[in-house]
Amino acid sequence: MTKSFTEITPALKRRHAAEARFQWIGRVAIVIAIGFLITMVVSIAVIGAGALRQSHIALDVFLDPAEINAEEIKNADFGGVIKAALRTKFSDVTKRRDKRKLYGLVSSEAAYTLRDMVLRNPSLIGTTPKIWFIASDDIDIFFKSHNASGGGEETHRISSKEVAWINEFKKAGDIETRFNSRFFLSGDSREPELAGILSALAGSAFSLAVCFALSFPVGIMAAIYLEEFAPKNRWSDLIEVNINNLAAVPSIVFGLLGLAVLLNTFGLPRSSPLVGGIVLALMTLPTIIIASRAALRAVPPSIREAALGLGASQIQATFHHVAPLALPGMLTGAIVGMARALGETAPLLMIGMVAFIVDVPKSIVAPATALPVQIFLWADSPERAFLEKTCAAIIVLLTFLVVMNLAAVLLRRKFERRF
C-alpha cells in the first residue's frame, strides 16, 4: 500500500508541528524553572535591601542636672530624660495614650545610647545637645516606604498622629536614614530595629570550623583507603553502598542522631557549635568522600607506577605523589560540602541551636545559633519589621554560598591538570 505525495504532505506538516511543539515544551520548562529562581531571589533581595538603611531621629535632649547626678551617671533615668525631650518638642500632646505613642517613636535602645554618651563625656550634663537616636521599627518602615514612594504606606500599625510627628521631624531635617551597620555588628534582639546577624554568623563560623576539622581529614583518609588500598571484596562494597546511601539520608535524621547520641548519651553541651559541627560533619562526610575518590581516580596510574618503580612503598607512593595531586579536587569537594552545611537548618533545630542568642558566642561550647536558623526564627516573628531583616539575612547567606561555590570553581580551574 503506497500513499501519494498529496496524502503525505498534511501528515508531514502535522508531524513537523509536533516537533516544534516538543522543542517549545522543553524551552518553556527551563524558563519556568529559571524564572522561579529569579523571582525568588530578586523579590527577596528587593525587600532585603531595605534593611541596609535605618531611620534615625534627632532630638534636642536637655541633660537635666537634677535628673542626672554626675557622680552616679549609671543610675540616672535616661529613659525619662528622653521622654522629657519628646514632651518638650511636642508640648500639645497631653493624653496618656498619645504620650505612650510619642515615647515609642525612638527605639528602647535610645536610653542606653544616651547613657553611654554621657558616661564618655560627663561635661554634657546641663547642656542641650542634639542627639541622633535609632527610630523604632514601625516608624522606620513607614519612613523608608514614605521616602521611596512619596505617599507612604498607611497601615494600621501607624496612626495619623504619628505621621504628623514624623512630618514635623522631616521638615526640620531631624529624621534621616543611615547605613545600618548595626545589622552586621550586633546579635539578635526582640526589637527588630536592633536585631543583627553577627551572633548567628559567629555561630555558623564556629560550626563550620568544627565541621571542616572533622570531616575533611576523615573524608580524605576514607577516600584514600577505598580508592588506593581497599581489596575488592564484599566489605568494600558494603562500605561503598553505605556511603552512597548515607548521602541521601534526610538531614533531619542526622539531627535525631545528634540528639540521641551526642546530647543524651555523651552529654555534650546543648545548643553548642561543637555538637552542630559534629552533626554537620557526619552529613558532609559522604559528599567529601565521593568527591575525593573522584579526584584520586583522576590521577593517572603512571604516577603511582613511577613512584613504586623507584622503590617507594604503597603508602609513600600514595601520600607523597598521588594524594598531593588530588588535593585540589578534594578541597573543591570539601568547599562544596561546607557550602551545603552552611545552609543546613533542620539538624540544628534538633540539637537546640534555635536559642535566642544576643551575645556573640566566644567558643565552640557556648550556646549559639546559625545563620539559616536565625532566618527561620525571624521568618516566624510576627513583627512586620522582621520581614526585611529576614530577607537581608537570606541575601547574606546566599552571598556566602555564592562566594564559596565560586571559590570551588576557581580552585578547580586553577589546579585542573590534564595528564
Place this chain on the structure above:
Amino acid sequence: MDDAHTGPIDFTRRLRSRVPEYLIILALVACSLVAVMVTVGIVFSLVFESIRFFTIVPVTDFLFGLEWSPQTAIRDDQVGAAGSFGAVPLITGTLLISAIAMAVATPLGLASAVYLAEYADKRTRDTIKPILEILAGIPTVVYGFFAALMIAPYIRLTGTSLGLEVASESALAAGLAMGVMIVPLVSSLSDDAINAVPQSLRDASLGLGATRAETVRRVVLPAATPGISGSLLLAASAAIGETMIVVMAAGLAANLTGNPLDAVTTITAQIVALLTGDQEFDSAKTLSAFALGLLLFFVTLLLNVAALKIVKHYREQYD
C-alpha cells in the same frame, strides 16, 4: 636533609623512626569505617528510642491510628492525657505534599533534561545546566520562607477570588516550592540517563524517517526509562525527607485530607515540632519523634537503595 647524601646507617634509622606503615593503614581503615558507624549509630539510636516509645504506644496504634494529637499531660487525671499517636494523617500529609512536588518536578525536570540533552547546543547546555543546579544549592529555609510569605498568600488570594476555601498554610504552597527545589535532581540524573542511550539507536530511528521528537518519545525515552525512574525515586525520597519547607509553609495541623488547598502536616514537620523547645526524655511525646524518624529513615532508605540499584544496573547495560 638532602636524601642523596644520607648514608646507609642514617637510612635505616629513618626507617625505624617512622610510623609503622600498618598503623597508617589502620588509621585509613578506621576513617572509612566512620561512615559505617554513622549508619549503625542512626539505626541504633532510632530503633532504641522507638522501642521505648512502642512500650507506651502499641505499634499498630502508631501505624494505623487515624488521629495525631501528641501531648504531655500536665496532670495525670487530665482528659485526653495519653494523647493519640496515629501516624496516618502525617503519612498522608507527607505523601500529598510529595505528590504535588513530584507533579511539578517531573514535567519540568524531564522536559528540561530532554531539551538540554537532545536539542540544545553545547554553549546553551553549559550555561543552563549550572543555573538549574543553583536551584538545588539554595538552602531549604529560603524556599520555606518564599513559600510561606509569597506563594501561600498568592494562592490564597487566587483561591478566594475563585470562591475556593484556602487554608493560609496550604499543602499546595509547600508542594510547589519543594517541586522547584527538586527539579535539578530530576533533570541532571535524567540527563545522564538520556546521554547514556547509544547514538546508534537515535541514528536508526532518524534514518527510518522519524522526526527528532518522535525519536525522543519512541526510542530514547523508553531506552532511558530505568535511569529516569531512578532519578524520580531519588527526587521522591528527597521530597519526603525535606523538612524546612514544610515546617515553614505547611503548618502543624494534622488533617486527614487529600485536598491540596487544606493545611496538612508531615512527618518531618512533626519531628521538628516535637523536639524543639524543652523536652523531657521519657514522655511518649518526645519518643514519638524517634518513631517518626525511624519510619522516615526506613522509607527513604528503601527508595534510595532501589534508585541506586536501578541507576547502577542501567549504567552497566550499555557500557
